[in-house]
Amino acid sequence: MPIGCPTNFLKRKYSVIFGCLETNHMAYKKLPGFYPDQEEYQPGEELKDYLEEIYPPKSMATFDEMDNDLRADGELKNLVYESSILYILRRLVTTTEHFFRLNGENKIATNTALRYYLRNYTRYSDEQVNKLSKLLLPCMDTARNNFTDGDKNIAKQQKKYYQWACFVCGKEMNETTSATADHFWPRAMGGLSNSGNLRMVCQICNNNHKKDYINQADYHYEEIAISATDYKHYKGSGHPKIYEVAVFAKSNYCCEVCQEPAYRVGELTVGRIDLKDGWHYLNLAAFCLKHKPE
Ligand SMILES: [Zn+2]
Ligand SMILES: [Zn+2]
Secondary structure (H helix, E strand, C coil): CCCCCCCCHHHHHHHCCCCCHHHHHHHHCCCCCCCCCCCCCCHHHHHHHHHHHHCCCCCCHHHHHHHHHCCCCCHHHHHHHHHHHHHHHHHHHHHHHHHHHHCCCCHHHHHHHHHHHHHHHCCCCHHHHHHHHHHHHHHHHHCCCCCCHHHHHHHHHHHHHCCCECCCCCCECCCCCCCEEEECCCHHHCCCCCHHHEEEECHHHHHHCCCCCCCHHHHHHHHCCCCHHHHHHHHHCCCCHHHHHHHHHHCCCECCCCCCEHHHHCCEEEEECCCCCCCCHHHEEEEECCCCCC
16 A cells, blocks of 8 residues: 555445445545554544444435446445535534534533433434534534644644645645645544644645535535536636545545555646546546546
């Protein structure tokens, strides 16, 4: 496995049929060994794992059918499932945030309000209410935690380690293009401000790596809607950056062919997996310039 390429997770993710979705969260974790806390889970990640436990994707017959008709090999179905899990996660986190603010950021009072809400406004069991509230409260801290000096140091080390290549697009950064630290698991959704969750990215990618997007499923509904016609229009003037970032996230910031991470192969570009097929999201991936299909 190439260092820093988060495990070719895409291949694994889509080759494994549902039921093995636990591989998904690895995308945020399997990074080079110098991260001292890489085994540490982000609070939002634990919440996501638990939601996947509550809602295992056992009955998605209709989506199976759609996926099969489009020969999407599980990708479409997985996006629908991921999006729904992320919707619930986001909704629970923002509801907790609401109670947190209402209660003057007092955790005990928030906990009481949250439990009351979950018991009376949802149909979660007592056990689920307990577990959910335990997982949700730590997510209130992450949005408020700032970088520590130690984390700032790690960010500096990362710049050196990645040889000033942006983790997302692979383009070279320098002192003046201002490399910035980006939270890969968003702070607002339970991502810690620590070295295990920070990547050095260029300013442009940071602006387009949407603040509270968790993974490619979050970009999915927004970006999949760009039609072939629009795409041609964009093609002349370059792709809209956010669309590129969505596709790079889909390929996990690695080249689809050599599976090397952007920061090692240099600039990534968007291309079609099957050249006979159109420019739709399911047929797009990130490629290094050497493996660019056309
Ligand atoms: Zn970049
Ligand atoms: Zn390549």
